[in-house]
Amino acid sequence: MIEEKIKELGFTLPETPKPLAAYVPVVLSDKLVFTAGQVPLQDGKIKFVGKLGLDVSQDDGKKAAEICVLNCLSVVKSAAGSLDNIESIVKLTVFVNSSEDFTAQPAVANGASELLIKIFGEKGKHARSAVGASQLPAGAAVEIEMIAKLK
Amino acid sequence: MIEEKIKELGFTLPETPKPLAAYVPVVLSDKLVFTAGQVPLQDGKIKFVGKLGLDVSQDDGKKAAEICVLNCLSVVKSAAGSLDNIESIVKLTVFVNSSEDFTAQPAVANGASELLIKIFGEKGKHARSAVGASQLPAGAAVEIEMIAKLK
Amino acid sequence: MIEEKIKELGFTLPETPKPLAAYVPVVLSDKLVFTAGQVPLQDGKIKFVGKLGLDVSQDDGKKAAEICVLNCLSVVKSAAGSLDNIESIVKLTVFVNSSEDFTAQPAVANGASELLIKIFGEKGKHARSAVGASQLPAGAAVEIEMIAKLK
Numbered sequence: 001m002i003e004e005k006i007k008e009l010g011f012t013l014p015e016t017p018k019p020l021a022a023y024v025p026v027v028l029s030d031k032l033v034f035t036a037g038q039v040p041l042q043d044g045k046i047k048f049v050g051k052l053g054l055d056v057s058q059d060d061g062k063k064a065a066e067i068c069v070l071n072c073l074s075v076v077k078s079a080a081g082s083l084d085n086i087e088s089i090v091k092l093t094v095f096v097n098s099s100e101d102f103t104a105q106p107a108v109a110n111g112a113s114e115l116l117i118k119i120f121g122e123k124g125k126h127a128r129s130a131v132g133a134s135q136l137p138a139g140a141a142v143e144i145e146m147i148a149k150l151k
Numbered sequence: 152m153i154e155e156k157i158k159e160l161g162f163t164l165p166e167t168p169k170p171l172a173a174y175v176p177v178v179l180s181d182k183l184v185f186t187a188g189q190v191p192l193q194d195g196k197i198k199f200v201g202k203l204g205l206d207v208s209q210d211d212g213k214k215a216a217e218i219c220v221l222n223c224l225s226v227v228k229s230a231a232g233s234l235d236n237i238e239s240i241v242k243l244t245v246f247v248n249s250s251e252d253f254t255a256q257p258a259v260a261n262g263a264s265e266l267l268i269k270i271f272g273e274k275g276k277h278a279r280s281a282v283g284a285s286q287l288p289a290g291a292a293v294e295i296e297m298i299a300k301l302k
Numbered sequence: 303m304i305e306e307k308i309k310e311l312g313f314t315l316p317e318t319p320k321p322l323a324a325y326v327p328v329v330l331s332d333k334l335v336f337t338a339g340q341v342p343l344q345d346g347k348i349k350f351v352g353k354l355g356l357d358v359s360q361d362d363g364k365k366a367a368e369i370c371v372l373n374c375l376s377v378v379k380s381a382a383g384s385l386d387n388i389e390s391i392v393k394l395t396v397f398v399n400s401s402e403d404f405t406a407q408p409a410v411a412n413g414a415s416e417l418l419i420k421i422f423g424e425k426g427k428h429a430r431s432a433v434g435a436s437q438l439p440a441g442a443a444v445e446i447e448m449i450a451k452l453k
Contacts, residue, residue: 022412022416023394024428024429027390034429034449095433134401135407136405137432143431
């Protein structure tokens with residue numbers, strides 16, 4: 001059902017991204033799922049590279065955040081079996097690759113938050129931090145980690 | 152009782168801050184409360200804007216951290232009913248808007264940590280990370296997220 | 303057993319580091335242990351100071367990450383009694399003191415991740431975020447926080 005909702009919204013749940021290094025994409029501890037930080041990896045390459053406020057526009061930053069959060073859902077699915085087993089989204093931490101004077105991290109992070117609410121409704125409402133990073137893995141414009149709770 | 156203690160210390164618990172964007176200020180998962188990142192919002196405006204090491208002094212950074220943590224407590228209260236329902240403060244992550252050479256993030260974060268210990272005593276002792284961010288939402292000098300445990 | 307494994311690998315579990323400020327190094331909430339952010343403190347001083355991409359090499363960054371994660375284990379031990387009481391490593395957040403163009407945070411963080419897997423095997427596999435910070439406490443090259451689960 002949730003996967004159909006994602007399609008209806010015009011998005012595709014990606015294949016579970018392989019970690020960029022020596023770790024696993026997701027860990028389940030009781031009912032809480034902790035994802036590794038996800039970058040805007042699409043079809044095997046990072047789609048948005050660079051700094052907000054310098055070489056990535058706010059709109060592209062928002063699109064990057066959408067891809068990151070779809071990757072988060074993909075790795076949660078790999079632990080949960082199905083996205084229908086998600087009880088609620090608990091927390092996002094959104095790191096935005098930011099120039100020294102870019103201060104619209106919340107607008108970028110809304111790309112992820114608004115999509116979650118469209119997909120999950122009330123259950124998609126989460127706590128969130130949005131923070132500027134001086135750089136991110138492989139130059140990614142955005143990196144997002146998620147805590148979700150399973151049924 | 153805890154709210155009276157806050158008043159005795161000369162501080163005021165603020166109204167629950169509205170999120171700057173599409174998310175909720177706090178999520179409860181079993182006994183753990185996760186807050187959204189809180190900036191030094193006071194009376195509807197961000198009181199300390201700018202970078203430590205550049206245009207915000209260390210003393211003002213500490214004051215900013217105090218306001219952030221009071222906002223964290225305010226949103227925890229909105230989930231917990233009363234601050235007296237807090238069993239303990241588990242974790243703070245303190246993001247400090249830092250110039251490239253400002254390295255006293257722990258001194259800034261102490262504004263938050265020391266206030267929590269004054270308010271809650273032993274139960275206020277928490278694990279903490281203090282980190283430099285290249286920028287923060289709306290240019291805030293400090294952003295703090297909290298994990299607390301309820302009774 | 304785990305401590306012997308650490309010795310076999312040529313490392314030493316350090317004394318539990320004292321927090322740099324007003325907080326505690328570790329908090330236990332039910333079965334989850336949350337550590338404070340650990341810097342590469344060795345024999346009372348921070349061994350690797352500076353920015354990756356500027357004055358710290360990638361190899362030294364990796365060594366810094368190893369020391370950070372050993373310090374994380376030391377503080378987990380102080381809460382758990384013994385490292386043998388660790389059920390699994392859940393999550394690392396690795397903050398890398400990064401110049402504006404350093405993008406190999408995952409390679410640096412691998413210093414920590416690979417060591418955990420050598421020490422704990424399957425139980426050491428964790429979710430992870432690696433992020434660039436504009437600065438870190440006392441100029442540390444790396445700061446790592448850990449969530450572990452006890453038996």
